[in-house]
Amino acid sequence: xxxxxxxxxxxxxxxxxxxxxxxxxxxxxxxxxxxxxxxxxxxxxxxxxxxxxxxxxxxxxxxxxxxxxxxxxxxxxxxxxxxxxxxxxxxxxxxxxxxxxxxxxxxxxxxxxxxxxxxxxxxxxxxxxxxxxxxxxxxxxxxxxxxxxxxxxxxxxxxxxxxxxxxxxxxxxxxxxxxxxxxxxxxxxxxxxxxxxxxxxxxxxxxxxxx
Numbered sequence: 001x002x003x004x005x006x007x008x009x010x011x012x013x014x015x016x017x018x019x020x021x022x023x024x025x026x027x028x029x030x031x032x033x034x035x036x037x038x039x040x041x042x043x044x045x046x047x048x049x050x051x052x053x054x055x056x057x058x059x060x061x062x063x064x065x066x067x068x069x070x071x072x073x074x075x076x077x078x079x080x081x082x083x084x085x086x087x088x089x090x091x092x093x094x095x096x097x098x099x100x101x102x103x104x105x106x107x108x109x110x111x112x113x114x115x116x117x118x119x120x121x122x123x124x125x126x127x128x129x130x131x132x133x134x135x136x137x138x139x140x141x142x143x144x145x146x147x148x149x150x151x152x153x154x155x156x157x158x159x160x161x162x163x164x165x166x167x168x169x170x171x172x173x174x175x176x177x178x179x180x181x182x183x184x185x186x187x188x189x190x191x192x193x194x195x196x197x198x199x200x201x202x203x204x205x206x207x208x209x210x211x
Contacts, residue, residue: 006196007146008055009172010048010157013165013188014071015041020162023102027094027128027163032066038074044188045075055192057081058154061145063089065161072159075190081157088141091161095128120180131180135167140207142168143200 015037019026033041048054060083062072072083097105106113116123121131142158149156160168166180172193 004146004149004151004154004197006153006194007149008153008155009193009195010055010057010075010155010190011165011169011172011193012045012071012075012157012159012190013162014067014159015039015044015188017067019099024099025094025097025102025105027092027098027125028090029098030065030067033070037067038070041071041188042074045190048190049075049077049079055155057157058151059084059149060157060159061086061089061142062159063087063091063161063164065090068159068161072157075157075159079157084145086141086145088137088144089158089160089164092131092134092163092167093129095125097125097128117181131167134164135171136207138164138168139171139203143204146195146200 015033017026017031017037018034019029019031021034021036057076057079058081060072060076060079060081062068062083062085064085064087068089069083069085076083102113112123116125124130138160146156158168162184163180166183169183169191172195
């Protein structure tokens with residue numbers, strides 16, 4: 001069997017945690033989905049899970065975090081695909097801003113918070129992960145994970161926490177501008193994209209060239 005010529009990507013983000021619900025910033029802190037977050041996730045993926053017309057998933061790729069692993073198991077119900085966890089898919093770390101109420105941070109650091117809210121790809125929280133570097137980490141992890149997937153054109157599900165989901169989704173869709181916060185305002189949904197092996201190879205080549 002030859003290498004895949006492309007992939008059908010099923011992409012979805014996890015539901016909210018207690019911190020999300022209370023308005024606290026959350027990035028790398030590993031919290032489970034709360035009751036409402038899990039219920040909304042189940043509702044969002046229910047039609048995909050239950051439909052006989054949904055594509056057969058050959059693998060589910062996710063992070064090492066509780067919320068993502070639980071969401072991946074829910075999506076995989078009835079599919080019985082192999083679930084693979086990657087640390088490189090973990091959410092974006094927000095450093096000293098982790099767990100801080102957004103309203104409190106806005107009062108305390110007006111300028112920095114406003115700039116971060118308007119241009120998150122250009123502003124890095126203190127001791128946090130640079131968004132552009134986080135996106136490279138996520139795409140590099142995707143490239144390596146898909147390289148191990150078998151089949152002519154496999155369908156692969158990817159389940160990530162919100163910030164990681166927004167950054168990877170922007171790359172998959174080829175978006176020039178990444179509106180992280182606007183994308184996170186949309187309801188949870190199972191989205192399906194096509195990704196060619198050539199595009200992944202070009203990305204891997206560009207990473208090697210810049211190393």
